[in-house]
Amino acid sequence: MAATQRSWLQRIQNGQITVDGRVVNDPNIILSAGSELVYHRLPWKEPDVPYLLEVLYEDDDLIALNKPSGLQVLPGGLFQQRTVLNQLQWRASKQSSSLSSQASHPVPVHRLGRGTSGILLCAKTKLAKTCIAGYFADKTSVIDADSTVMELSQRKILKIYRALVPGIVDEDKPIGIVRYPGVAKGLYVASPSGKPALSKVDVLERDVQRNCTLVQVEIQSGRPHQIRIHLAFLGHPLLGDPLYVAGGQPKSFDFEFADGTFAQDGGYERPVNPVPGDCGYYLHAYQLFLSHPTTNEVIKITAPLPSVLKTREEGREVDKSVGSERIRGIQIDSLP
Numbered sequence: 001m002a003a004t005q006r007s008w009l010q011r012i013q014n015g016q017i018t019v020d021g022r023v024v025n026d027p028n029i030i031l032s033a034g035s036e037l038v039y040h041r042l043p044w045k046e047p048d049v050p051y052l053l054e055v056l057y058e059d060d061d062l063i064a065l066n067k068p069s070g071l072q073v074l075p076g077g078l079f080q081q082r083t084v085l086n087q088l089q090w091r092a093s094k095q096s097s098s099l100s101s102q103a104s105h106p107v108p109v110h111r112l113g114r115g116t117s118g119i120l121l122c123a124k125t126k127l128a129k130t131c132i133a134g135y136f137a138d139k140t141s142v143i144d145a146d147s148t149v150m151e152l153s154q155r156k157i158l159k160i161y162r163a164l165v166p167g168i169v170d171e172d173k174p175i176g177i178v179r180y181p182g183v184a185k186g187l188y189v190a191s192p193s194g195k196p197a198l199s200k201v202d203v204l205e206r207d208v209q210r211n212c213t214l215v216q217v218e219i220q221s222g223r224p225h226q227i228r229i230h231l232a233f234l235g236h237p238l239l240g241d242p243l244y245v246a247g248g249q250p251k252s253f254d255f256e257f258a259d260g261t262f263a264q265d266g267g268y269e270r271p272v273n274p275v276p277g278d279c280g281y282y283l284h285a286y287q288l289f290l291s292h293p294t295t296n297e298v299i300k301i302t303a304p305l306p307s308v309l310k311t312r313e314e315g316r317e318v319d320k321s322v323g324s325e326r327i328r329g330i331q332i333d334s335l336p
Contacts, residue, residue, distance in 0.1 A: 019037050050069070053067065062292070069279055070115065106124045109133060113283070114279060115283070116283045156291040157289065161216070162216055163214075165231050232244035
C-alpha cells in the first residue's frame with residue numbers, strides 16, 4: 001500500500017475526515033457533486049527552532065534578514081508556525097497596531113534551505129516583489145551551456161555564499177527533478193536532462209589537518225539546492241550534508257520504508273530517509289549586491305560569518321563590515 005493511501009486510511013480511522021459535516025467511517029465512500037470534504041489536522045508541537053532574526057537592511061521597499069540555520073522560510077511539513085514568514089507577519093502586525101491599515105506585510109522573494117544561514121531578501125511592497133522576482137528570473141533565464149559568470153554591471157542582483165567541503169573542483173552541471181520519498185514535488189538532483197545551472201567556486205583556504213576546504217560560491221542561476229548539488233556532483237558534498245552524496249544524488253532512493261506513526265505530528269508522515277530540509281551542513285548566504293527596485297542604487301548587504309566559515313585571517317580580525325552600506329543591524333524580538 002502506498003504511503004499516501006496509508007496516511008488517509010489512518011486519518012479516516014482517527015475520525016479526522018468529514019463530508020458535509022459528518023465524520024467519515026467508510027474509506028470507500030462515494031462523494032456527490034458539491035459535497036464538502038474537510039480534513040481536520042490533529043494539533044502537534046512543532047520542533048524547536050532558532051527564533052532570533054537580525055535585520056541587516058531595511059527601507060520602505062525591502063528588508064534583508066540574517067536567517068539562522070534551522071529556521072524554515074515558508075510553512076510546510078512539520079513547520080507551520082515557526083517560520084520566517086510567520087515572524088514577518090507577526091512583526092508587521094505589531095508595528096501596524098499603532099499605524100494605519102496600509103502598513104506593509106513583507107514576504108520573502110527567494111528561499112534559503114532550512115539548514116542554510118545568511119541573507120534572506122524580503123519585499124515590503126508589490127512593486128519591490130515584482131521587480132526582484134524579475135531580477136531572479138532574468139538571472140536564471142540567460143544561463144545556457146556556454147554561459148560564464150556575468151560581471152556585476154551586467155546584472156541586477158548577485159549572491160555570494162560561503163561553504164565548507166572536503167575538497168574542490170571547478171565545474172557546472174544541469175539540475176533536474178526525480179521522485180523521492182517524503183518530498184511531494186520531487187527532489188532536485190544533478191541530471192543531464194535538467195535545467196542549466198552555473199556556480200562559480202573559489203577556494204579560500206585548505207585545512208590539511210582537518211581535511212576540509214573553505215570555499216566561496218557565486219551563483220548566476222538560482223536552482224533549488226544548487227550549491228549543495230553542484231559541490232556534491234564534483235565529489236565534494238558539503239561537510240555534514242545528510243542528503244546529497246558524491247555525484248549530486250541522494251544517499252538513498254528507497255521508497256519502501258516510511259515511518260507510519262502519527263503520534264504528535266497531526267498525521268504528517270515523517271520520512272525515514274534524509275530530505276532537503278534536514279540540517280547539519282555548512283552553507284551561508286554571505287553577501288548580496290542589489291540594484292534597488294525604486295532608486296536603482298547599488299546596495300551591498302553582508303551577513304556575519306559563522307566562525308567555522310571564516311578564514312584564519314578573518315577569525316583574527318574584528319568584523320567591521322557586518323550589516324549593509326546604509327543601515328546598521330537591529331534585531332527582531334522573538335515570538336512569544
